[in-house]
Amino acid sequence: MSKSKLPIFKTARLLLKEVTSADIPSYEKYFVDYEVINQLSAAVPWPYPKNGIVEFLDKFISPDQGKTQWLWGIFEKENPNILIGVVHLWQNGRPENRGFWLGKAFWGKGYMTEAVTPVMDYAFNELGFEKLVFANAVGNEKSRRVKVKTGARLIGVKPGKFVNPKYTEHEIWELTKKEWIRKKIFNEFTEQPVLSTSRLVLEPITEKHAKELVEFFSDNELHHFVPFEPPTLEQQTKRCIQWAKRRSPDGTEIWLNWAARDNQSGKIAAHIQAGVKEDGIASIGYVVGRKFQRIGIATECLEALFKYLRDSLCVHEVRVWSDTRNEASHRLAKKMGMIQIELIKNADSFKGSSSDEYVFSKELR
DSSP: OOSOOSOOEEOSSEEEEEOOGGGHHHHHHHHSOHHHHTTSBTTSOSSOOTTHHHHIIIIIIGGGBTTTEEEEEEEETTEEEEEEEEEEEESSOSSOSEEEEEOGGGTTSSHHHHHHHHHHHHHHHTSOOSEEEEEEETTOHHHHHHHHHTTOEEEEEEEOOBSSTTOOEEEEEEEEHHHHHHHHHHHHOOOOOOEEOSSEEEEEOOGGGHHHHHHHHTOGGGGTTSSOOOOOHHHHHHHHHHHTTTBOTTSSEEEEEEEEEETTTOSEEEEEEEEEETTSEEEEEEEEOGGGTTTTHHHHHHHHHHHHHHHHHOOOEEEEEEETTOHHHHHHHHHTTOEEEEEEEEEEEETTEEEEEEEEEEEOO
């Protein structure tokens, strides 16, 4: 085998590098195992032939390595000379573009999810893939979990043939470049930025904003259409501490909260929030102080928010839930290009009456 045609990837626990002749013994040790092979395509022979690995690498991998296909060996950092699995990427889908296997002794450690991550980065960012298609036997839960963890979408089930004939169908998955970028942004998000408009500075809320926000929310007129009363300092401090974590308690949303400060008066003019899910849909909310209403403050805030969500977090849709009685909120949603997509009857109950809600939506392009 020739000089390496592949980049070397390093993760927290693993090395991914090109397979060489020195790796054949460990390749055979961990691959030639029916429990490892039985859910692979029927194109893999069983019983596995002597010298089959050498033939596979020399005839099927080496001629196109680094051109139209890419095969990395997986190694633990603490044992960098012992191959424990592979990740295989290829250009011409059939329909899938990627395969992998891992020695049984290394199952259950999350190694494969860790290994495929830099490979997908490379496929999308360096090799020009706009979409990757994956497949696994129906019933291969380990392989399925890797797809789910890395953000792939199940798009169908088709007949398939596998080493073990009891498996007769395979699941087909798809992951686009935009979806992968969105997934990584969601997983790695830590810092909420300051946003600026012509009249405002939108400050990421921290515990230090609690006292000012108590004053802001003390106006009872702001609470007609929300199931909350003006908070105490203790209550608002707890909220601010939670908001400053930038994540929902269950970790399923990025929580963004800004205090929009008026440049001229120095006062908080509005509270703007967004909850961003991994699927790229954001739920937004806004409260504008009475002294700052009807002068375009909400529009200014939402324009800045939408731009940030689209350009920095790859959000593709924003939604707002609004009490059916809140005409001002409806007008703002429509002004921002949002359309009503749903009416939720009895969405909430507070202040002695039931609340119905409209759901408005806008695609961010």
